[in-house]
Amino acid sequence: MKRQLEWGFLLFAVCLIFVIRFGVLEGSSGYIKVNLLSTPSLSRVRENWVPGLEGNTSAPEEPRIKLSDLADPPSPPRNSTSRNQTVNIWGAWGGLKLVLNGSNLSNEMMEGFREGINAWRGLKQYFEEGEKPKEKGAEGCPFSGSSTDNSGRLEFPCGLIVDSSATVIATVTGGTGSFKFELVGTRGVGDFRAPPIILHYGVRILGDKGTDEPVIIQNTWTRATDWGEEERCPYRDDSNKKRKQVDGLDVCIEQVGKAMTWKPQGERVSEVTKWSGVFKGPEKPKTWFPFAEGMPFAATLWVGWEGFHMTVNGKHISSFEYRKGLEPWLVNKLEVSGDVKTSSIIAAGLPTSERWEEAAVLEVFKAPPLPPKSKRLKLFIGVFSTTNNFDRRMAVRRTWMQSEEVRSSNVVVRFFVGLHKQDQVNKEMLDEAKTYGDIQLLPFVDYYDLITLKTIAICIYATKHVTADYVMKTDDDTFVRIDAVLAAIKTRRSPRSKSLLLGAVETNAGPDRGVNSKWYVSEQEYPHATYPPWAHGPGYIISNDIAKYVTKMSAKHGLQLFKLEDVAMGIWIDSYSRKQRRGIEYLNNPFFISAGCEENYTIAHYQMPRQMLCLWQELKTKGIPVCCN
Numbered sequence: 001m002k003r004q005l006e007w008g009f010l011l012f013a014v015c016l017i018f019v020i021r022f023g024v025l026e027g028s029s030g031y032i033k034v035n036l037l038s039t040p041s042l043s044r045v046r047e048n049w050v051p052g053l054e055g056n057t058s059a060p061e062e063p064r065i066k067l068s069d070l071a072d073p074p075s076p077p078r079n080s081t082s083r084n085q086t087v088n089i090w091g092a093w094g095g096l097k098l099v100l101n102g103s104n105l106s107n108e109m110m111e112g113f114r115e116g117i118n119a120w121r122g123l124k125q126y127f128e129e130g131e132k133p134k135e136k137g138a139e140g141c142p143f144s145g146s147s148t149d150n151s152g153r154l155e156f157p158c159g160l161i162v163d164s165s166a167t168v169i170a171t172v173t174g175g176t177g178s179f180k181f182e183l184v185g186t187r188g189v190g191d192f193r194a195p196p197i198i199l200h201y202g203v204r205i206l207g208d209k210g211t212d213e214p215v216i217i218q219n220t221w222t223r224a225t226d227w228g229e230e231e232r233c234p235y236r237d238d239s240n241k242k243r244k245q246v247d248g249l250d251v252c253i254e255q256v257g258k259a260m261t262w263k264p265q266g267e268r269v270s271e272v273t274k275w276s277g278v279f280k281g282p283e284k285p286k287t288w289f290p291f292a293e294g295m296p297f298a299a300t301l302w303v304g305w306e307g308f309h310m311t312v313n314g315k316h317i318s319s320f321e322y323r324k325g326l327e328p329w330l331v332n333k334l335e336v337s338g339d340v341k342t343s344s345i346i347a348a349g350l351p352t353s354e355r356w357e358e359a360a361v362l363e364v365f366k367a368p369p370l371p372p373k374s375k376r377l378k379l380f381i382g383v384f385s386t387t388n389n390f391d392r393r394m395a396v397r398r399t400w401m402q403s404e405e406v407r408s409s410n411v412v413v414r415f416f417v418g419l420h421k422q423d424q425v426n427k428e429m430l431d432e433a434k435t436y437g438d439i440q441l442l443p444f445v446d447y448y449d450l451i452t453l454k455t456i457a458i459c460i461y462a463t464k465h466v467t468a469d470y471v472m473k474t475d476d477d478t479f480v481r482i483d484a485v486l487a488a489i490k491t492r493r494s495p496r497s498k499s500l501l502l503g504a505v506e507t508n509a510g511p512d513r514g515v516n517s518k519w520y521v522s523e524q525e526y527p528h529a530t531y532p533p534w535a536h537g538p539g540y541i542i543s544n545d546i547a548k549y550v551t552k553m554s555a556k557h558g559l560q561l562f563k564l565e566d567v568a569m570g571i572w573i574d575s576y577s578r579k580q581r582r583g584i585e586y587l588n589n590p591f592f593i594s595a596g597c598e599e600n601y602t603i604a605h606y607q608m609p610r611q612m613l614c615l616w617q618e619l620k621t622k623g624i625p626v627c628c629n
């Protein structure tokens with residue numbers, strides 16, 4: 001019996017060696033035969049090296065934009081239905097025009113407006129054509145997509161959202177052993193210039209100028225900034241070995257590029273080593289790498305909260321944190337090219353708009369009509385959302401927007417959404433806005449750099465179109481217990497004599513001066529060492545006098561447009577307090593959870609649509625605020 005076991009083990013060990021030798025490493029040893037110094041292969045390597053910009057450098061002139069192009073939101077047709085609709089959809093648009101005219105806007109903001117004007121041109125016509133019966137089976141935003149024609153490309157007509165994924169099934173072919181996956185951004189309407197590369201995922205099995213070892217290079221490209229800083233996997237040197245994580249996943253798993261040597265243990269196995277020596281010369285260490293020549297693979301690129309993640313044959317390999325202005329909603333297509341034969345690309349979890357056919361259920365999800373200004377609301381809630389987050393908005397409508405206070409119009413909720421560069425998304429969003437009556441469209445492309453303008457838009461809307469005691473800002477991935485928020489407001493000590501900022505208040509935070517930090521703030525942007533008190537962005541509440549002040553000052557260009565909107569609000573409140581000698585009550589509440597969900601939350605952040613539904617269900621059935629995971 002014992003003997004049998006030992007033989008079994010020996011056999012197993014031999015098999016293992018075969019598998020490793022010929023299964024995993026054989027592919028990668030093949031490429032060493034390519035003569036790197038022969039001219040054709042060198043030039044091919046170079047071609048794939050720093051990814052060349054395929055495109056036309058002598059592209060047409062940038063379309064010239066006049067701010068006056070933005071001047072008029074769609075002129076309201078003369079009859080009343082449409083006029084109401086105009087207020088329903090473009091209520092903050094006019095106010096933002098004043099901000100645009102004369103403010104000291106950053107380049108990023110100007111770019112957002114400029115592209116917004118282009119996007120608006122496409123949408124304007126669609127709007128003015130007016131109601132048309134929706135064709136059955138008309139092209140919308142599909143939930144999934146696939147490409148099986150070996151073209152190596154797949155388009156995403158409505159961008160990507162968190163949890164979207166694309167799986168590429170392909171085989172590495174011979175040659176230079178270089179190939180790339182690229183997530184390419186959207187070319188705006190009437191824009192002929194090269195679109196940004198939101199993720200360049202380059203694989204060099206032969207290594208590149210920096211190394212002979214196989215390497216994965218991740219990067220971005222934009223017209224304005226060219227290629228960004230390369231992120232290499234494995235890391236080039238030990239200095240940046242601080243294993244960074246994105247969404248809790250390693251930016252580059254340790255195993256990539258690690259030497260793999262077969263270390264036999266014990267006497268019996270040494271016989272195996274002898275055997276293996278017959279097949280192959282002396283052992284050389286090989287490095288582990290997820291791709292090898294001749295090897296088929298299934299690579300899944302998926303969208304997280306903080307970055308893109310790459311899984312190869314079911315194993316997480318690398319992650320890439322989103323860079324400024326290069327976010328997943330902007331992605332227009334995936335392109336696979338180089339020495340790789342793609343058999344299919346399958347995408348799932350794409351942003352898709354609800355089909356409007358279920359008219360019966362629909363009524364409950366429509367916003368009640370905007371109450372007249374004479375009605376005093378307890379609270380106005382502005383929800384930040386981006387264009388293609390159809391599912392998040394729908395989850396909010398199905399859950400906390402069903403609260404009694406909202407249905408009875410004591411609390412009014414509106415989404416604040418910019419424009420997308422893809423026409424299809426804007427059209428779907430406009431249809432959604434008309435159907436549900438709870439969306440405010442803003443005249444700029446929805447880059448993160450412009451969110452401070454959204455905060456201003458909320459203040460403008462809350463001042464011009466409703467009368468509310470308090471104004472709350474939140475996000476479309478935040479679950480809000482409206483009754484708990486109203487109860488939290490009631491805990492204030494001095495409602496009459498002071499203004500309010502309520503939420504997760506920070507009193508001692510300062511700017512991050514680390515140049516490589518995601519939250520880097522330069523001295524020029526903010527010279528002081530600490531910020532005035534501010535409250536975390538997923539949910540804070542201000543009293544209406546602050547909203548009025550922000551609205552008034554925005555038209556006079558008197559606001560510092562600091563890029564972090566929640567801190568910006570803190571700065572404005574501080575200047576309000578100084579200029580008008582107004583006392584501010586900073587009310588910190590520990591149940592405004594901005595880092596996720598905790599029991600007894602008043603607001604919970606980072607909630608996916610299915611979690612929102614679960615939280616709502618728990619509240620309804622158990623009556624207690626517990627979390628869902």
Ligand SMILES: *[C@@H]1O[C@H](CO)[C@@H](O)[C@H](O)[C@H]1NC(C)=O
Nearest residue numbers: 055056057058059060061192
């Ligand atoms: C580059 O753009 C110019 C001007 O638009 C055009 O005439 C030319 O054919 C383009 N070249 C290529 C290679 O596309």
Ligand SMILES: *[C@@H]1O[C@H](CO)[C@@H](O)[C@H](O)[C@H]1NC(C)=O
Nearest residue numbers: 077078079080081082130131
């Ligand atoms: C309102 O205007 C639209 C188009 O501008 C028109 O089709 C519709 O009949 C008008 N409605 C009324 C009530 O006049």
Ligand SMILES: *[C@@H]1O[C@H](CO)[C@@H](O)[C@H](O)[C@H]1NC(C)=O
Nearest residue numbers: 080081082083084370371372
């Ligand atoms: C438009 O809004 C006003 C109140 O602002 C309301 O009285 C009127 O009925 C609305 N008209 C339509 C057609 O909904």
Ligand SMILES: *[C@@H]1O[C@H](CO)[C@@H](O)[C@H](O)[C@H]1NC(C)=O
Nearest residue numbers: 067068071097098100101102
């Ligand atoms: C823009 O501002 C200038 C002065 O700063 C003013 O003369 C002009 O009327 C403003 N334009 C609009 C559309 O408000």
Ligand SMILES: *[C@@H]1O[C@H](CO)[C@@H](O)[C@H](O)[C@H]1NC(C)=O
Nearest residue numbers: 102103104105106107524525
């Ligand atoms: C506009 O902002 C830049 C830096 O953001 C600053 O250098 C410049 O002085 C400002 N101009 C005005 C008119 O405020």
Ligand SMILES: *[C@@H]1O[C@H](CO)[C@@H](O)[C@H](O)[C@H]1NC(C)=O
Nearest residue numbers: 591598599600601624625626
């Ligand atoms: C949540 O609230 C309940 C009731 O007030 C309390 O018994 C429980 O301890 C609270 N849980 C946490 C984690 O604070």
